[in-house]
Amino acid sequence: MSEYRFPRQDAQFVLDHIVNFSGLCAEIGHDDLASGLSDAILDEAARLGEQVLAPLNKVGDQQGAVLGEKGVEETAGFAQAYKQFAQSGWPSLVAPEAFGGQALPKVISTAVNEVWQSSNMAFALCPLLTQGAIEALLTHASDELKETYVTPLVSGEWTATMNLTEPDAGSDLAAIKSRAVPEGDHYRITGQKIFITWGDHQMADNIIHLVLARLPDAPAGVKGISLFVVPKFLVNADGSLGERNDAKAVSLEHKLGIHGSPTCVMSFGDEGGAIGYLVGEPHTGLACMFTMMNDARQGVGLQGLAISERAYQHARTYAQERIQGTLRDGSRVNLMKHPDVRRMLMLMKSGVEAMRALMYLASATGDQLEHASENEAHALQARVDLYTPIVKGWMTELAQEVTSLGVQIHGGMGFVEETGAAQYLRDARILPIYEGTTGIQALDLVGRKTLSDEGQALTLLLQEVETELANMLLPDTLSGALERCQMGVDNAKEALAYLLANPKQAPAIGVNLMMLLGYLLGGWLMLRAAGKAQELSKQPSADTAFLMTKQQTAHFYCEHYLPRIAMHLAIINAGGESLMAIDEAQF
Structure with a gap:
């Protein structure tokens, strides 16, 4: 069974270049975190997670x-x-100082909790x-x-x-x-x-x-x-x-x-x-409990990321070590040499990185909300509310695919409990169920978070994504990926228009809209990461291998995940007529 290692470099990259952690710290008055305290926190969390948990x-x-x-x-x-x-002191990270807490930003707690949930x-x-x-x-x-x-x-x-x-x-x-x-x-x-x-x-x-x-x-x-x-x-x-x-x-x-x-x-x-x-x-108990449930729903989305990361590390190690297959010259090769194994590993790797980017961004938006002015609070609350069902629903559903791929990479050995791959698949299966099933997250997204404000919050998010994509500076190799993501925004707008024009179809199309938005937001943030990686690669001290890999991983994500957006749109446009057509007795 492979050892777990917190993917510190990628987590730090997301904090620095997707979330703009130093800017967030300045905004909320926590400059000490940006100047090194966060490094110590993540190092200690990694040590406890890797060595004890x-x-x-x-x-x-x-x-x-x-x-x-x-x-x-x-x-x-x-x-x-x-x-x-x-x-x-780990339970006290984000709690108020008046109750013995450290009052640290939620996004740091999210990174730390990734360690606990993966380990x-x-x-x-x-x-x-x-x-x-x-x-x-x-x-x-x-x-x-x-x-x-x-x-x-x-x-x-x-x-x-x-x-x-x-x-x-x-x-x-x-x-x-x-x-x-x-x-x-x-x-x-x-x-x-x-x-x-x-x-x-x-x-x-x-x-x-x-x-x-x-x-x-x-x-x-x-x-x-x-x-x-x-x-x-x-x-x-x-x-x-x-x-x-x-x-x-x-x-x-x-x-x-x-x-x-x-x-x-x-x-x-x-x-x-x-x-x-x-x-x-x-x-008023339900309203009180929803405070805890919304917190837990983001936490379960984080579990989707975390268990996927653990399954990916396990499968990667196996693929590197397992000798399987022979080249024409008679030399034996490991699984990493096989294109289809590479395909599965890249689906795992790129999916995990997209989930991490969205998870940390959603958490950081919560930090901004906590310190927002009265004028800013409404829009930020709407954004946090919009992110929550997508984080919970899309990420836990994607975790089913990622952990299943981990078993597949192991081949027959993945079906054997001793290799450990099956545990991640079994553990992940609860994630789309508890704290509100995928269907409930979708109803929340289309109902409370979209139809209730006539799509204003979602429209604003799509406009921001569209504007950022239009202004991205990316290498020519990613021009096709950028076009796919821009097309995804158009598809999302069309899906939103269909929902607003056909609100009675909301229960039938909700899951497909949620998955569509998850893949789109993942692509947007992967391309943001690729743009930052290209910019950083020009610095003399740059880790060029890591930064090039970020660009290549974004490229793969856009080629292999973004086409699913068109599929979900086609299902949305079909409506729910066939869904409810069969008499109950015929099932």
């Missing part, structure tokens, strides 16, 4: 969490790794959810709840979960049945939640569950859902831990992948009701 990845896959007398027991070695992770995605799900819970509490909770719960989450002493799904309420949250009955200064929570990632473990002193439930007077549907903090152990007035709350993991799911991450069935109220505390106003 990555070796536990296969262990977690083979020896997943189990449910015992003490509750859920995590994979051996995970607790020690988490202790090192927390003591090093050990099952482990990294735990801090990912905690980060989202911190965001939700900071945005919606009372000062009293913030004072009690946020600081221990920021320090990593405690972890957090998101409790939405129930046996009869999956994506349809309107069907939630969990109840919350007022009792003095708290509520009694009863009900069952399923698919709760890291719902129980022994790595932290306490686990804070964010739980959706209904009050006795709640109206029907999603407008009647409230959000509650339900700690595993109750917290005393002085901050110390009290008695065990009536919230327990009663079983673990047996899953296709991410075995090291316990997915729990949580029961609240088997012994009279779990004590919980209302977050925000009554009946």
Whole structure:
């Protein structure tokens, strides 16, 4: 099994030349990061990911969490790794200084989280959810709840979960049945939640569950859902831990992948009701939870990038080492000499680099929003909102292809668990499902993010892409790639026009519009990278091999991925008539 190495050079290139990290730091008042602190942060993250978390990845896959007398027991070695992770201050990167955080930009946290997710995605799900819970509490909770719960989450002493799904309420949250009955200064929570990632473990002193439930007077549907903090152990007035709350993991799911991450069935109220505390106003729970979900959706998009990078490194190493085939002179060659293996590796490499560019850009846009003036905030919020379903949907779908190619490059050995390639495919399969399926991301994109403003935010993005492409200085070898990307913008405009003229077709065409935009934004940023690489190659100290490879990789991406835009447009223009034509009984 190949070792993981954080692709530091490419990550740094994206920070410097796609995101303009130094300009961002100046804009948000963090010049210390641009002057070297970010280098130290990334170096330390790489060290922990490569040396501590990555070796536990296969262990977690083979020896997943189990449910015992003490509750859920995590994979051996995970607790020690988490202790090192927390003591090093990693959970506190982006949290406010008032709660013990370091208040660093999100884009640095994104680069760091790529390390965690690539090195050990099952482990990294735990801090990912905690980060989202911190965001939700900071945005919606009372000062009293913030004072009690946020600081221990920021320090990593405690972890957090998101409790939405129930046996009869999956994506349809309107069907939630969990109840919350007022009792003095708290509520009694009863009900069952399923698919709760890291719902129980022994790595932290306490686990804070964010739980959706209904009050006795709640109206029907999603407008009647409230959000509650339900700690595993109750917290005393002085901050110390009290008695065990009536919230327990009663079983673990047996899953296709991410075995090291316990997915729990949580029961609240088997012994009279779990004590919980209302977050925000009554009946506004879904809006509160969406703060955490949107954070998590970008995080899952990052997982798509990260697991694809890990699969690519694994396949690249195998292709370099595996001797297969003979030349005319009788010499034996490795897999890298075969054009079709090169094709697959280049699909993996270029796809990963496009995902990284979009992921970091979306994260940096969030940083700009956080420090924006009132006049700038609306447009930046619209851009962040637009990026989120594309990041989550397109990147996790592309990860299915990339990790599958990793298995294919291994040939028959890829179908054998011992080589390790299959784990990345299995682990990646959850990504288009949790935190909102691909179809839900597409509905969000076409509905809330496009039709709701009559396409204004998307039109503005396409205009910016079009203008930048028109002014790009690229070598002649990339003229065809540039034309393909410009044609992709025209295709996207046509797709948008179709949606606006046929809003009832939105559910039928949403996924294809989302994928179209993902490939287009990837091409735009790959060509931006190629232009920067050409410019930098003229400097005396330039790493010419790396910079030339950036241009060649962009060329390949535009030749092999951008033609898919026309395919998605053709499907969009066909509408949904054939989709719904067959009688249900004929399936």
